[in-house]
Amino acid sequence: MLTPDKNGTLLTSIENKIATVQFGHPASNSFPRVLLDRLTNELSYLSDNEEVSVIILKSEGTGAFCAGASFDELLAVSTIEEGTRFFTGFANLINAMRTCKKIIIGRIHGKAVGGGVGIIAACDYALASQESSIKLSELAIGIGPFVIEPAVSRKIGKIAMSEITLATHEWKTASWALQKGFYAKVLDTIEELDLEIEAFSKKIAAYNPEALFEMKKIFWDGTSHWNKLLKERAAISGKLVLSDFTKNALIK
Template identity: 45%
Template sequence: MFNKTPMRGKIHHRIDKNHLGIITIDNQPHNALPAHLLADLETSILDMGDNDAIRVILLQSAGDRVFCAGASFDGLASIQDKKEGKEFFMGFARVINALRSCGKITIARVHGKAVGGGVGLCSAVDYAMASKWASIRLSELSLAIGPFVIGPAVERKIGLSGFSHLALNATEWQTAEWARSKGLFQEVFETVEQLDAYLETFLDRFLDYSPAALAQFKNMFWEGTEDWPTVMEQRAAQSGNLVLTDQAQEAIRKVKKKA
């Protein structure tokens, strides 16, 4: 089974006094997401969506350099067949669909780099704030696979032109300002301290907002995405097939050797 890899990392979740649900990805130093963390992340999002005490959900990650490096290379390397491959990528599909359908406004604090599935997370929240260090890259094509599962979320946020730019230019980083200009980030700050100061003020405003109005905004924002579960399941199968090719396996081995 592909879950033989050690159960590293943790998803922390808590509710603060201001009706804020806080979810923290903690798998340092790169905050990559193996299958068990994807499952925990999905559960945390859906549980907070069902909690009437929560008005807004903040998604963040631990450490000081990388927001999220996407798929775990240990997890990718351990995939043995198409069924396991599809199930691994379905982890990302379920997380994105949880962010889409949880019923609460979701906000991301992107303090550092985002790669692959990390860009997918930034795309699937309703509002993303970043520091200038939050450069982004979709590296999947360089691994002989592709950002198929996260594609609907990324394309929805930055358009087909921006998505194709990232997907086909798989080895080059784009700056946080580039991401802001395309609509992936709504705000970009010079320092993490400035990011956190503004984020605190921004989140405090939700205390005065109508929960009913916020829920209706959420529904409005995501109109037209009802077919995503089906689309992403098909895309997960695509990725699961490609990750088993000799070219993909060799690319993954090279990356793991460098790590």
């Protein structure tokens, strides 16, 4: 399905049991709330689609993989309820990814910031290019990576999470992310990345779907409380985004 450009694009194709879901937005593949909801709904649909065994999640273009939350929408927030509702979009997406019955493979071709880092962390397996640096800059604008923290910490641990969270000005290289377990493999070029994605997804698609589902439940064991936790975290961000500090930082 294809969404209007002003809200970004979402395109899904299915071939040989492999669903490829591509999202995009003119602002460095950032996420307005409507695109978050569409991606969440699409993954929920594919979760129950018997014609799908594995999902590849990718973004369009050759620039950033994902710039996180839409700054325009953050600036437009005027009440705690609006702020909480916006950040709940990321909470819903991460929860949909972890409860999806299909293995989700992330194709990370470029840089990711903020919520984009959380989306990668919620993938079951992430393959990246050397250009796929990551950064959490939320504290610099007066909020914090509250909603995505559980997913990122699950992948790289609390110590590395504190390092990337506090060093808001630093891009952590793809090699750093690989060393911390954030990426499963880092390829030198986009061409090599796509070949690896194709080969790996074909192997996964050939496995017993029931076994994959049971294995995924084990991967995400101990996260059932995230439905409540991530919504609570969204409320924290929803409150902080109204601060003068954040409003001024977003305008700069």
